[in-house]
Every structure is written in structure tokens, then in C-alpha cells.
Amino acid sequence: MMRNIGEGSRGLGISYRRDYEKEALIVYDTLRVEFDVVFFIESSQPFDNLPSARAVIVVGGDGTVLRTLKKIQLPVIGVKAGRLGFFSSYHVNELEKLKFDLLNWRFREDRRWLLKVECNGRILYALNDAVLQKDVDQKIVDFHVRMQDGTFDYHADGLVISTPTGSSAYALALGGPIMLPNVEAFEITPMAPQFLATRSLVIPSSENVVVNASDPVNLVVDGDVVAKVSSIAVSKSEHEIVLLRPLEYDFSSSIKEKIGYGRRILNGY
Amino acid sequence: MMRNIGEGSRGLGISYRRDYEKEALIVYDTLRVEFDVVFFIESSQPFDNLPSARAVIVVGGDGTVLRTLKKIQLPVIGVKAGRLGFFSSYHVNELEKLKFDLLNWRFREDRRWLLKVECNGRILYALNDAVLQKDVDQKIVDFHVRMQDGTFDYHADGLVISTPTGSSAYALALGGPIMLPNVEAFEITPMAPQFLATRSLVIPSSENVVVNASDPVNLVVDGDVVAKVSSIAVSKSEHEIVLLRPLEYDFSSSIKEKIGYGRRILNGY
Structure with missing residues (x-):
């Protein structure tokens, strides 16, 4: 049947x-x-x-x-x-x-938005992150980040620009915060920055961010090496994806189960 | 005259x-x-x-x-x-x-929103942060955080709940990210959490967060010790304050000047 x-x-x-x-x-x-x-x-x-x-x-x-x-x-x-x-x-x-x-x-729709990444006339979409990263044998790179709200400079091995969805991926491994999936923001997390600029920068999802690098670096979108670039523009895209979850799913349980963050440690509460 | x-x-x-x-x-x-x-x-x-x-x-x-x-x-x-x-x-x-x-x-208005903190029938407003913190001679506390999107537990000395404005204050000292002032989110940063839950949690400003503590702890709002509490509710308030800034002011310059984050380090870019 x-x-x-x-x-x-x-x-x-x-x-x-x-x-x-x-x-x-x-x-x-x-x-x-x-x-x-x-x-x-x-x-x-x-x-x-x-x-x-x-x-x-x-x-x-x-x-x-x-x-x-x-x-x-x-x-x-x-x-x-x-x-x-x-x-x-x-x-x-x-x-x-x-x-x-x-x-x-019996499903609930878990909608996640994507970042739009523009470089050299191409448009790519990132569900987790767009990473700019130098080669191993390349010198440390100067990254200049420009947005409506000002500019930030990083002298670092790379930069990870991630969605809330990607906040529990590479950005987390580099010290970034955990963002709930429905936060209207994305974050920039530097990789091995000089000297102490290790913190992530949380940016409203309405921003348009342009990153310029002093040397061409690898652009890695959701884990795929895409190109060598010196400049990219990043903004929230209109695209979203839908994950179907069981009705009982919630994000916090998933985070607690997968990485232990926010999990109850002791009894007696 | x-x-x-x-x-x-x-x-x-x-x-x-x-x-x-x-x-x-x-x-x-x-x-x-x-x-x-x-x-x-x-x-x-x-x-x-x-x-x-x-x-x-x-x-x-x-x-x-x-x-x-x-x-x-x-x-x-x-x-x-x-x-x-x-x-x-x-x-x-x-x-x-x-x-x-x-x-x-010649000023621009720099508007910042406040958190509403409810406890024991009182309402308080935080421009930077509401901190729950144990006394020095008190045992580590279990904090249970509840919101629409789920629950998180921390076994820690305290929790800092901060606005984007407060992200460059106490939360930063505890390892939190830097949030641009116009991000529609606030963050929870644990103080000395067991075991590795040191990351901040970034939460949409539309959330209503309730925190329960296993023992009464100090509630500190914008630096003032307010009460001993076992439970607080936190949400974005309708109140905002206005700082008048020179027209040339921007947040990134302020962050670069005050704490060096995002400041250009080397020449040759």
C-alpha cells in the first residue's frame, strides 16, 4: 500500500x-x-x-x-x-x-535564514558561515571590516562571519557566544587575532558588511573552499531553509544534548 | 548675555x-x-x-x-x-x-533601550546589566533560566544579563562578545560556571526570561546592590534613554579608543 x-x-x-x-x-x-x-x-x-x-x-x-x-x-x-x-x-x-x-x-518548521556572500560578481549563500582564512604558509592578514555603524580592523589568521545557526559551529570553536536561532543578528569572530581582540562582534542582521583583506585569502562557505578573494560583502539574504522537527523539539535541548552547554549538572535544585 | x-x-x-x-x-x-x-x-x-x-x-x-x-x-x-x-x-x-x-x-541622538527587571513585585530598569551574584562565603548556586525557546541551567557564582549597551561592561570582562548598540538582543553570561559553560547566550530582545536560583543571591542592577532574590523576570522595556553625541561620533571609534578592540595594529594595509 x-x-x-x-x-x-x-x-x-x-x-x-x-x-x-x-x-x-x-x-x-x-x-x-x-x-x-x-x-x-x-x-x-x-x-x-x-x-x-x-x-x-x-x-x-x-x-x-x-x-x-x-x-x-x-x-x-x-x-x-x-x-x-x-x-x-x-x-x-x-x-x-x-x-x-x-x-x-507531526512536525514543527524550524526556519533558518542564510547569509548572502558577494564576491567577484558571484553570489553565494551560507547557512552556517563564510570564513576568510589565510593559507598555512601565508603571513598574518589585515582585515578591514566596514559597515554602517563604523569600521573594525583585525590582524589575524582569518575571520568567521556566521549566522545564529552557525554560532554553534566554527565560531563556537573560536570562542564565540551561542546565539538562539531566531536572533536577528550575525557575528564576526576573528581567528588567532593580534593582540587580544579575540571576542566576537554581534551585528544587527540589517547591516551590510564589507570585508577587505590585505592579501588574497581563501573564502570558505559552509565548509567548501570557494575562491581566493580580497574582498567580500555580506548581508542577510531573503532565503531561508526549513528543517522539519518533531513537535517536542526545542533548541535548548539540542544544545544541551550535543555540547552540554546549559545542561543541569548537580541535583538538589 | x-x-x-x-x-x-x-x-x-x-x-x-x-x-x-x-x-x-x-x-x-x-x-x-x-x-x-x-x-x-x-x-x-x-x-x-x-x-x-x-x-x-x-x-x-x-x-x-x-x-x-x-x-x-x-x-x-x-x-x-x-x-x-x-x-x-x-x-x-x-x-x-x-x-x-x-x-x-550639532548632536546626534544615541538611543539605548533598557531591560525591565521584575522581582518580588518591584520593577527596576537596567541600562547595562542585571547581575545575580552569590556572596563570597556562599556555595555555588544553581541557576535555572527559562524562556519561550527552552531552558538552560548554570551551576555558577552568578549570571550577568546585559543589554547591547552593557556588553562592553561587566559581560565583556567575563568573556562575552561585543554587541553593536542597535542589536535587538540581550545576553546572559555566567560567572565562573561549572564546568566549561563559559560562553554567553545571545537571546532575541522579544524574549521573556525567568531566572530561578537555588539560594537567594544578590541582585545588582547597573552596579547597585538592590535586594536578595531567588527569582527575577527580565525582558526588554519600553524605556529608552538618549545620549547626545557629536555628529562625528560612531560606536566603533568609541570601542577602538576605549578598549582597543578592532583598532588597526600594523601599517601596510
């Missing part, structure tokens, strides 16, 4: 990371009895001409979810098979729960 | 910190020839029944500006005689510049 899951009888897609093909096949086998699985694709393949679907189940880690979200304009349900899994609310051994939520469409 | 400075012929007030009475008198002598100085008051005195004024010149450090702002609903012009002076754009030896700007009313 094929069961259509509401809205225009559209089915489900499955995208997976190559290493997790076995797990992805288990997901497929679990769902195909009751749902119309309209595609099953390895996440590094081209996504052109895929049939539409109501949602894509992504089997893998955050990288696989990210890659899939940027290749297809559909809501995503992350099924964790990789490491941290901020973008995943289900584990590969919770497929009955997933099936139940799909059958009853 | 008394010169009225526009709008309804209202004059200027002067508020000063006791230690800077000499400097305040110099300000008074410099301005009284051309302006109607309607009051001259030591900042710890009661401000009841003072005549209205177009602005209050505050001679002192940030503490004096803060105290004055909270006692009188008027725009403030800070004249720095104390230490850091984030709230002051003039120094006591720049009085000719101040006079010129007053004569031509």
Missing part, C-alpha cells in the same frame, strides 16, 4: 551520504511500504530534474543535510548517522518514531 | 560627581555666559522638582551618567572626567568644542 502524505499527494525523497548507504537503505525499506519514495540519491550527485516531494529525508551528518539543503528547495528531515547532528532530530535507530511522525505529519 | 538654545527656550542642567566638583564648576563657568544653566547638582542628591532642561551635561564617569539618566528623563551629554567613558563623547578639556556643538546644536 502506498500512502500519500497530504498536500498534493507528494511523496518523500531520500538523500544520503555515501558512507551511510546501508543505513539509508534501511530507511528506504522502512518507509517505502507506506510512503511514496520518489527519489533515493547520494548527496554528492547532481540533483537536477528530481521529482518534487513534500520533504527530503537526509541520512548522514550535518554536512549531508547542509549539502542537500543547498541543492534542493524542500523541507528537510535529518536522520542522524554522522557526528554532531544539530540539523537532525532523529537517529537511524528511531525509525518507528519517524514513521509515526510522518504518518501524522 | 543669556542665550536660549532652541526648542521652547529651555536651558541646560549640570549634574556632576562629587569628586569632580572643580571640573563641573569650570564647565558651569564656560557655559553660563551664553546659556541658561537651570540647575547644577551633585549626582547623588535627590533630583525631585528640578526645572526642566533641553539636556543635562554630566561631568564624571559612566557611573555618574548612569545615575543621572535613571533619575531624570532628559537627554544627556557626557563630559568625561572619570575612567572609561563609554557614555561620554567630550573630555573636560574639550569645552570649546562642547560650546560650539551646543550653540549650533
Whole structure:
């Protein structure tokens, strides 16, 4: 029996990371009895001409979810098979729960906005971050940051410009704060800055930020090295992505579970 | 000759910190020839029944500006005689510049919003921060933070809840980020948290945050110890204050000048 899951009888897609093909096949086998699985694709393949679907189940880690979200304009349900899994609310051994939520469409939409990164006439979108980073054998770089509210200079190995979503990724590893996903701001976090300018700068999402570097540096968008650049412009884009979460999901539980921040330590409270 | 400075012929007030009475008198002598100085008051005195004024010149450090702002609903012009002076754009030896700007009313309004802090039926307002802090001889406290977006727990000596304005004050000293003044967010920064939860949490200004402590702790609002409390509620208030700045003022220059963050270090850029 094929069961259509509401809205225009559209089915489900499955995208997976190559290493997790076995797990992805288990997901497929679990769902195909009751749902119309309209595609099953390895996440590094081209996504052109895929049939539409109501949602894509992504089997893998955050990288696989990210890659899939940027290749297809559909809501995503992350099924964790990789490491941290901020973008995943289900584990590969919770497929009955997933099936139940799909059958009853018990999801909340977790919307996240993207940064628009402009460089050399290209436009790129970052869900987590845009990183400017020198090569290992390159001298420390002067970064000049310009916005409506003034200018800031950093003499550093690099700069991470991240969304609230990205605040728990690379920026966190460099000492940045944790931003709730619905904060209307983004942050700049310097990498190894001279001399003590290690703090992040939190900037309203309405700002347009231009960064100039004294030497060409690598531009890395959501983990992919994109180009050598001397200048980029960054602002909030109109694009957002949708993660489908179980109704009981909340951000704070996810942060507590994944990195332990804000988790209760002692009893007796 | 008394010169009225526009709008309804209202004059200027002067508020000063006791230690800077000499400097305040110099300000008074410099301005009284051309302006109607309607009051001259030591900042710890009661401000009841003072005549209205177009602005209050505050001679002192940030503490004096803060105290004055909270006692009188008027725009403030800070004249720095104390230490850091984030709230002051003039120094006591720049009085000719101040006079010129007053004569031509060359100011921009730097508006800052306040946090509303509710505890035990009282309402207090914080321009910089509300701090919950244990006594020195008290055991480490469990803080439970509740908001729409979930809950966070900290086992710590205290918590600092600060506005963007306060992000360059106590929260900065505890490792927090620098927030531009117009960010619509506030932050919670734990003091000496177990075990590694040292990062700040950046929260949308639309949130209502309730903090419960396992033991009564000191509530310190903008530096004043207010009460022993076990619970407070914090949200953005409708109140804002107005600092009058010279037209050429910008926040980034102030941050660079006062704490060196974002200042250009090397030449050759």
C-alpha cells in the first residue's frame, strides 16, 4: 500500500551520504511500504530534474543535510548517522518514531535564514558561515571590516562571519557566544587575532558588511573552499531553509544534548 | 548675555560627581555666559522638582551618567572626567568644542533601550546589566533560566544579563562578545560556571526570561546592590534613554579608543 502524505499527494525523497548507504537503505525499506519514495540519491550527485516531494529525508551528518539543503528547495528531515547532528532530530535507530511522525505529519518548521556572500560578481549563500582564512604558509592578514555603524580592523589568521545557526559551529570553536536561532543578528569572530581582540562582534542582521583583506585569502562557505578573494560583502539574504522537527523539539535541548552547554549538572535544585 | 538654545527656550542642567566638583564648576563657568544653566547638582542628591532642561551635561564617569539618566528623563551629554567613558563623547578639556556643538546644536541622538527587571513585585530598569551574584562565603548556586525557546541551567557564582549597551561592561570582562548598540538582543553570561559553560547566550530582545536560583543571591542592577532574590523576570522595556553625541561620533571609534578592540595594529594595509 502506498500512502500519500497530504498536500498534493507528494511523496518523500531520500538523500544520503555515501558512507551511510546501508543505513539509508534501511530507511528506504522502512518507509517505502507506506510512503511514496520518489527519489533515493547520494548527496554528492547532481540533483537536477528530481521529482518534487513534500520533504527530503537526509541520512548522514550535518554536512549531508547542509549539502542537500543547498541543492534542493524542500523541507528537510535529518536522520542522524554522522557526528554532531544539530540539523537532525532523529537517529537511524528511531525509525518507528519517524514513521509515526510522518504518518501524522507531526512536525514543527524550524526556519533558518542564510547569509548572502558577494564576491567577484558571484553570489553565494551560507547557512552556517563564510570564513576568510589565510593559507598555512601565508603571513598574518589585515582585515578591514566596514559597515554602517563604523569600521573594525583585525590582524589575524582569518575571520568567521556566521549566522545564529552557525554560532554553534566554527565560531563556537573560536570562542564565540551561542546565539538562539531566531536572533536577528550575525557575528564576526576573528581567528588567532593580534593582540587580544579575540571576542566576537554581534551585528544587527540589517547591516551590510564589507570585508577587505590585505592579501588574497581563501573564502570558505559552509565548509567548501570557494575562491581566493580580497574582498567580500555580506548581508542577510531573503532565503531561508526549513528543517522539519518533531513537535517536542526545542533548541535548548539540542544544545544541551550535543555540547552540554546549559545542561543541569548537580541535583538538589 | 543669556542665550536660549532652541526648542521652547529651555536651558541646560549640570549634574556632576562629587569628586569632580572643580571640573563641573569650570564647565558651569564656560557655559553660563551664553546659556541658561537651570540647575547644577551633585549626582547623588535627590533630583525631585528640578526645572526642566533641553539636556543635562554630566561631568564624571559612566557611573555618574548612569545615575543621572535613571533619575531624570532628559537627554544627556557626557563630559568625561572619570575612567572609561563609554557614555561620554567630550573630555573636560574639550569645552570649546562642547560650546560650539551646543550653540549650533550639532548632536546626534544615541538611543539605548533598557531591560525591565521584575522581582518580588518591584520593577527596576537596567541600562547595562542585571547581575545575580552569590556572596563570597556562599556555595555555588544553581541557576535555572527559562524562556519561550527552552531552558538552560548554570551551576555558577552568578549570571550577568546585559543589554547591547552593557556588553562592553561587566559581560565583556567575563568573556562575552561585543554587541553593536542597535542589536535587538540581550545576553546572559555566567560567572565562573561549572564546568566549561563559559560562553554567553545571545537571546532575541522579544524574549521573556525567568531566572530561578537555588539560594537567594544578590541582585545588582547597573552596579547597585538592590535586594536578595531567588527569582527575577527580565525582558526588554519600553524605556529608552538618549545620549547626545557629536555628529562625528560612531560606536566603533568609541570601542577602538576605549578598549582597543578592532583598532588597526600594523601599517601596510
